[in-house]
Amino acid sequence: MDSAPDSDTVYLPEGVQTAVKLLVVGHFAVGKTTFVGALSEIRPLRTEEVMTQAGALVDDLAGTRDKTTTTVALDFGRVTLNDTLVLYLFGAPGQRRFTGLWQDLTRGALGALVLADTRRLDQSFEVMGVLEELGLPYAVALNDFDDGPGHGLDEVREALDLLPATPLLRCDARDRVSATETLIALVAHLLARTGELEHA
Amino acid sequence: MTPPGRRPGERLVRSYVVTGGRSHPSRNTLDLVTLLIAALGPPLTGLSPEKRRLMELCRPGALSLAEVAGHLELPVSVTKVLVADLMDSGHLVTRTPIPSAGPPSDTRILQEVLDGLRSRL
Ligand SMILES: Nc1nc2c(ncn2[C@@H]2O[C@H](COP(=O)(O)OP(=O)(O)O)[C@@H](O)[C@H]2O)c(=O)[nH]1
Ligand SMILES: [Mg+2]
Numbered sequence: 001m002d003s004a005p006d007s008d009t010v011y012l013p014e015g016v017q018t019a020v021k022l023l024v025v026g027h028f029a030v031g032k033t034t035f036v037g038a039l040s041e042i043r044p045l046r047t048e049e050v051m052t053q054a055g056a057l058v059d060d061l062a063g064t065r066d067k068t069t070t071t072v073a074l075d076f077g078r079v080t081l082n083d084t085l086v087l088y089l090f091g092a093p094g095q096r097r098f099t100g101l102w103q104d105l106t107r108g109a110l111g112a113l114v115l116a117d118t119r120r121l122d123q124s125f126e127v128m129g130v131l132e133e134l135g136l137p138y139a140v141a142l143n144d145f146d147d148g149p150g151h152g153l154d155e156v157r158e159a160l161d162l163l164p165a166t167p168l169l170r171c172d173a174r175d176r177v178s179a180t181e182t183l184i185a186l187v188a189h190l191l192a193r194t195g196e197l198e199h200a
Numbered sequence: 201m202t203p204p205g206r207r208p209g210e211r212l213v214r215s216y217v218v219t220g221g222r223s224h225p226s227r228n229t230l231d232l233v234t235l236l237i238a239a240l241g242p243p244l245t246g247l248s249p250e251k252r253r254l255m256e257l258c259r260p261g262a263l264s265l266a267e268v269a270g271h272l273e274l275p276v277s278v279t280k281v282l283v284a285d286l287m288d289s290g291h292l293v294t295r296t297p298i299p300s301a302g303p304p305s306d307t308r309i310l311q312e313v314l315d316g317l318r319s320r321l
Contacts, residue, residue: 011260011261011262011263012235012261012262012263012264014261014262016235016262017295018295018309019233019234019235019264019295020233020309020313021232021233042267045266045267045270045271046270047266047269047270047273047274047275047276047279048275048276049275049276049277050275050277057277071275074266074276076232076266076267076270078264078267079316079317079320081312081313081315081316081317081319082312082315082316082319085309085312085313085316086264087313087316087317088232088233088264088266090232090266104231104232104276105232107231108231108233110306110309110310110313177321180317180320180321181321183317184314184317184318184321187310187313187314187317188314190310191307191310191311191314194306194307194310195307198307
């Protein structure tokens with residue numbers, strides 16, 4: 001790919017003053033890229049972070065030629081919400097060892113959506129643990145793969161050991177409306193939680 | 201996306217060159233969603249090719265730091281170094297992401313996000 005500015009670069013509307021971010025996290029092939037792509041108004045972009053084995057971000061790039069570094073891809077999309085506010089969605093893999101990446105991603109983030117797959121629920125624990133340690137509130141969405149076992153939501157809630165207030169819903173990451181409804185459930189939860197903290 | 205034929209690591213070697221091997225951005229406040237706006241004024245003469253490319257990308261309108269990294273195919277950490285330099289030299293101005301003023305402003309922002317998402321259904 002040519003690295004000159006893409007002809008389809010879409011700039012932000014002129015009045016935009018504030019940018020917020022939400023994370024879309026989960027294990028490999030759970031549907032993160034699909035989810036971000038279904039919602040984004042721009043062609044989803046991809047960038048990368050370089051980390052040491054210990055998970056620290058490498059910004060001394062002399063170190064990136066070192067064989068011990070790992071590159072992690074982030075894909076992200078954009079949703080303009082009104083004349084002044086824009087939302088960015090960052091899809092990121094859930095490995096705990098990428099601590100530098102987590103710090104960068106979660107700083108200032110409003111919250112996270114954990115995508116889960118009923119065929120591999122156990123693979124969601126790691127990322128849920130990371131979010132809990134970092135204190136970032138989240139909702140869980142079961143991405144509907146057609147061949148997935150038909151677990152009831154109560155059963156899944158128990159298997160994932162979710163707090164009663166944590167939203168759990170089904171979604172189809174390929175569908176814009178379903179993906180939008182899923183984010184609405186997440187943000188409604190974040191708002192309710194903030195309200196409770198204020199009145200605590 | 202690495203085109204066929206490009207050796208792994210090649211981009212990073214180039215990245216190392218573009219930041220002059222210097223490591224830490226002078227502004228730790230830079231975030232993935234910091235909005236970057238080209239300042240009217242300082243000429244691009246004397247800028248390194250990578251900084252010039254970044255400025256040319258930003259000229260037509262605002263973009264987030266993550267978008268700039270994506271379009272230029274540079275790691276986020278390298279982009280931060282370039283952006284910090286361009287802020288210091290007066291070429292770029294930024295709009296900081298969500299002011300971390302605490303719960304009341306969080307509530308207002310979250311309500312705005314919720315309304316914005318609902319309006320898209
Ligand atoms: N049936 C079905 N397939 C999906 C869904 N979401 C994603 N996929 C497919 O699952 C695969 C992995 O999705 P991807 O978004 O790349 O996962 P990521 O690794 O988490 O980014 C792709 O082939 C998608 O087309 C879904 O909701 N239903
Ligand atoms: Mg992906």
